[in-house]
Amino acid sequence: MPREGPMSGTPRIGEILVEAGVIDEMQLAAALGEQARWGRRLGVTLIKMGMVEEGHLVRALAKQLDLPVASLAGKRIADDVIALVPAKVATEHGVVPLFVKREGRTSQLYLGMEDPSNLAVLDDLSFRTGMEVHPVMVGPTELGQAIDRYYLGSGAAGAEADAGSTSIGEQNLRTIREGSETPTPEVPARPAPPVPLQDDPGRAAGDADSSTGPPIELNQTVETAPLPEGLVDDVARALEET
Incomplete structure (x- = not known):
């Protein structure tokens, strides 16, 4: 790859940007052609050609050269x-x-x-x-x-x-240090524990409220006590009198 200047033994700005992955070899060659045509410095040329944003250019060079x-x-x-x-x-x-x-x-x-x-x-x-x-x-x-x-x-x-x-x-x-601009990841909120339903088979027997008695399971048949003898006849007689 051709050097950008007479200092052939020193990495130049274009080579540094390629090594940092900011631009590739083809983009550098195109920018060098524009630089030779218009006489602008390479950094300005890269920005005007839309190959890199100015802030990204500055941060990349500062990080690579530790400046x-x-x-x-x-x-x-x-x-x-x-x-x-x-x-x-x-x-x-x-x-x-x-x-x-x-x-x-x-x-x-x-x-x-x-x-x-x-x-x-x-x-x-x-x-x-x-x-x-x-x-x-x-x-x-x-x-x-x-x-x-x-x-x-x-x-x-x-x-x-x-x-x-x-x-x-x-x-x-x-x-500009390595990783200094990496945003801190957000920690997701811990979800609240689920509230067990009364028909949850995994619920412990001791969890029920003693004041209300044991919970009634779904599809459970509820047994009732028989009515006293004579109560049905008394109710029927009262209805006839009304």
């Missing part, structure tokens, strides 16, 4: 952080710097990427900034909007977008 995920909705990136990555690098490679974490003398740059397998841009930015660069998965749509906002957009649009937003930081990163 954190960040959403840029309602978040603001500091100007001094944006200045760390030149506009040409951001637009050509589809990357946006998110924030810098400082620990003692060490500074770590967290870089939003659509294709975290692009090790060349990671090495380049590490050399430019003198920082450790950590890739973070960001959806292609949000990434494109951030590039337009911070590198290609007008200042007025950026100021309007900043209204009500908060600075992005390490607390906004989340990790």
